[in-house]
Amino acid sequence: MYFYILLNVLAWIIGILSIAIIFTTIIRTKSLKKAIRKQSIKICFVSLTIAFLLGIYANKTYAPHFAMPPWMQNFAPHRFGPELPLVNAVRFLFQSAQIKKIQNIAGDPNAVPLPVHRNFPKIQQIHLTAKEVISEIAPGISFNYWTYNEQVPGPMFRVRVGDVVQVSLTNDASSIHTHNIDLHAVTGPGGGAALTNVEPGETKTFQWKALNPGLYVYHCGTMNVSTHNAHGQYGLILVEPEEGLPDVDKEFYLMQGELYTIGGTGKKGLVPFDSQNLVDGKPSYVTFNGKISSQNTMDVKRGDRVRIFVGNGGVNLISSFHIIGEIFDTVYPEGAIGTGSTILKNVQTTLIPAGGSTIVEFVADVPGTYTIVDHALARINKGAWIELRVTGEKNEEVFKKLDN
Ligand SMILES: [Cu+2]
Structure with a gap:
């Protein structure tokens, strides 16, 4: 791995020396035409070309980010790093x-x-x-x-x-x-x-x-x-x-997850995995069920009692799970159920640890479209949202527009 760093340094030294000799020779001879005819200049141009090719070789012989960047510290067990072989x-x-x-x-x-x-x-x-x-x-x-x-x-x-x-x-x-x-x-x-x-x-x-x-x-x-x-x-x-x-009346299954890709959020094409951003905890995408705006729908009827099983696949972020315009009347924090487990009532946002889960329940009282988010809201820009649709008659006792 250090071999490539040494090659890089060598390429820079040869390149800089060659350019310095070329310029010095031109200044000394005071004529570009005469300078070009000199044997030393020809050698320098060859050296410069070699340095250029060495530089390319040193930087490109391993696929960047597939191999671990040589400057990246890694303390994973058994000397396994986040890079792909x-x-x-x-x-x-x-x-x-x-x-x-x-x-x-x-x-x-x-x-x-x-x-x-x-x-x-x-x-x-x-x-x-x-x-x-x-x-x-x-x-x-x-x-x-x-x-x-x-x-x-x-x-x-x-x-x-x-x-x-x-x-x-x-x-x-x-x-x-x-x-x-x-x-x-x-x-x-x-x-x-x-x-x-x-x-x-x-x-x-x-x-x-x-x-x-x-x-x-x-x-x-x-x-x-x-x-x-x-x-x-x-x-x-x-x-x-x-x-x-x-x-x-209705149960759903969601999991939040992170994707780390070279080129950052929005880069088109087949995007490679980015091991450095994984270790730094900078995902390009945060998703529910693996992709942005899933083609699958979450539909319920007004009055339905809804339960969502939610997990967090991680690997870096804690989810602040929230439905815009809805209150969880019941939360089983961290997915803990059974005798003696705590049940929370009337929760706006609940935490899901990386590698953990939660169960939320609510009644869909008012028809409309509800956006489910990670309420660390900048993550919406990276895709952390999915929609729940509630169909049925208006419920103006609970929610209505007041015109001026
Ligand atoms: Cu695997």
């Missing part, structure tokens, strides 16, 4: 034409599994496929997402406390990278990550018992973890308490 970056460039293109990467917010409604534990099976795909963050802006089941977030799962859950993870044969799964609902080392390290084409399975109710994040735990999460590998699993959750 150069060989994988090269493989991506050669294989990008064959990588599957997904029309809409966003996981459907309506795709919530039905309540368990069961008073006994059983064996549950979960199967996921890690797959690397290309899809749009916004129109004209594509990214190499790493997914579970070709969507961001991965599918939501719903089990009951006491259930035995068998999780099998396949890494699609087309993948370039190794993947695994760490479920925060798991009691056991690594949440299952070490047991599910799958090379492309491999499948591994492990079993765990759901001891604690709660709404838990799952994510890829392959080194460098933040790099895998910042490509979209996260999702939620709900472990219902024995008594279940109160019935509601």
